[in-house]
Amino acid sequence: MDSDTVMSRADELAQFSSTPGALTRTYLSNEHKLAHKTLANWMKEAGLTVWQDSAGNQWGRKVSATPSKPTLIIGSHSDTVVNAGKYDGNLGILLGISALQRLQEVELPFHVDVVAFADEEGTRFDTTLIGSSATAGRFNADWLSITDKQGISMAEAMQSFGLDAERAGLDARQPQDVMAYLEVHIEQGPVLEANNKAVGVVTGIAGAKRYQFRVKGIAGHAGTVPLDMRADAMCGMAHMAVAIEDYAKQNQLVATVGKCELPSGSVNVIPGEVLFTLDIRSQDQEKLEASCEELFVLLNKIAKKRGLRFESHLFYEAEAVPCSESLQELWGTSVELTTKQAPMFLPSGAGHDALAMAHLTDVGMLFVRCEKGISHNPREAVIHEDVAVALDCLTKMITLMAEPNHAII
Structure with missing residues (x-):
């Protein structure tokens, strides 16, 4: 053979x-x-x-x-x-x-x-x-x-x-x-x-962890609500995605936002809800656990600053081997x-x-x-x-x- x-x-x-x-x-x-x-x-x-x-x-x-x-x-x-x-x-x-x-x-x-x-x-x-x-x-x-x-x-x-x-x-x-x-x-x-x-x-x-995140804001008319008065879930999610990337670079991790969904998205509506995923990995299990905790603090701060609600669900995890x-x-x-x-x-x-x-x-x-x-x-x-x-x-x-x-x- x-x-x-x-x-x-x-x-x-x-x-x-x-x-x-x-x-x-x-x-x-x-x-x-x-x-x-x-x-x-x-x-x-x-x-x-x-x-x-x-x-x-x-x-x-x-x-x-x-x-x-x-x-x-x-x-x-x-x-x-x-x-x-x-x-x-x-x-x-x-x-x-x-x-x-x-x-x-x-x-x-x-x-x-x-x-x-x-x-x-x-x-x-x-x-x-x-x-x-x-x-x-x-x-x-x-x-x-x-x-x-x-x-x-x-x-x-x-x-x-x-x-x-x-x-x-x-x-x-x-x-x-x-x-x-x-x-x-x-x-x-x-x-x-x-x-x-x-x-x-x-x-x-x-080791790896995978999360489903939900960002909830307030849907509204795209032409009538001023930018500084919005609770735009999509803009909040975008801010979070960039923050995740920056954090991963600074801490020698890999982190990926792989899926994003607007359940009721429309071209003329301010997004009121966004679902997105996070896949985060590290060879060091302790570092992975600590990083997830730190990221959650960071993402909740972004949500609070933008007047949004942030929810998370862990749907997969595997320890480093x-x-x-x-x-x-x-x-x-x-x-x-x-x-x-x-x-x-x-x-x-x-x-x-x-x-x-x-x-x-x-x-x-x-x-x-x-x-x-x-x-x-x-x-x-x-x-x-x-x-x-x-x-x-x-x-x-x-x-x-x-x-x-x-x-x-």
Whole structure:
């Protein structure tokens, strides 16, 4: 198995899409089912035993002759954002399958599972990490009642997919049965490219919080209310967005106002209400918590000064996760043996399935360079030679973990 196979399979997987001429594959959709059927066939070709779990994750196992040892899990996600690129998530699954096919005749002292997690992006139900959370024992039964834009609940979608919603998450793995979790993923950033590195070892994943904000003012006639007598919710929101950006720059955070909605906006009406979101992240969890508190003070001051009411709702949070130091070290050894260069270590600002899996076991990640750091975009691209390096690194990583002097069990 070589990088040609990985690249051609990525092209093939991209055909399973709900949007003609683009790639959109959401959780529990028909396209998702077809993609997993194809992945299962490739897993079988690699000599793996395959199954689907209660949340719709697709698994393949290289069975060991010594099954008493914990299992090494390798994975990433098969779902996409709307109008996605071909490699986010999918590349890590395909590399895992190809690495195990390379090692098909090699006896390992532990089972190795490769998994295509069914939902990491949260595109359909606005709830991220569904697949990996189910595996890690953190599936939330309240998710089953969440509906998509067509009014279909997650429970109903599971039933249509062939799953039993009442059993979702009941087949979670136990910590004592898992050796470690490895994930290979495109960087989704420009750091590796700027340093001319094919791959890099991930040190940790940033913590994140997501808020829905509501700014309430007073709607009024656009032609009759003087500017200095208005309670304009849109102008207040704009002031807040700039304040968020300034704060993030001053405090070495990343913060994004990603959505803005005027529920009853009109060209000749002063906006009386605006909804907007905030996504804020940091590698330092304490700093993230303190920054959110400071930002709330700042945003409330802006609201008070403008005669507005400010409300907030936290709808998502994930704590910062450090990658296992021993796995970082072993990834570094693998990279150095493969590339004959000193490994580069870098953090991840994006979230990954490793966030959920860290509740179950030690996690270790490898990033692959992507062109200009572009991701969540059809222009997402990787270099063929970098994929070959990543495949060699992952294969070497598995064999290193099997050596007695490197065993992480």
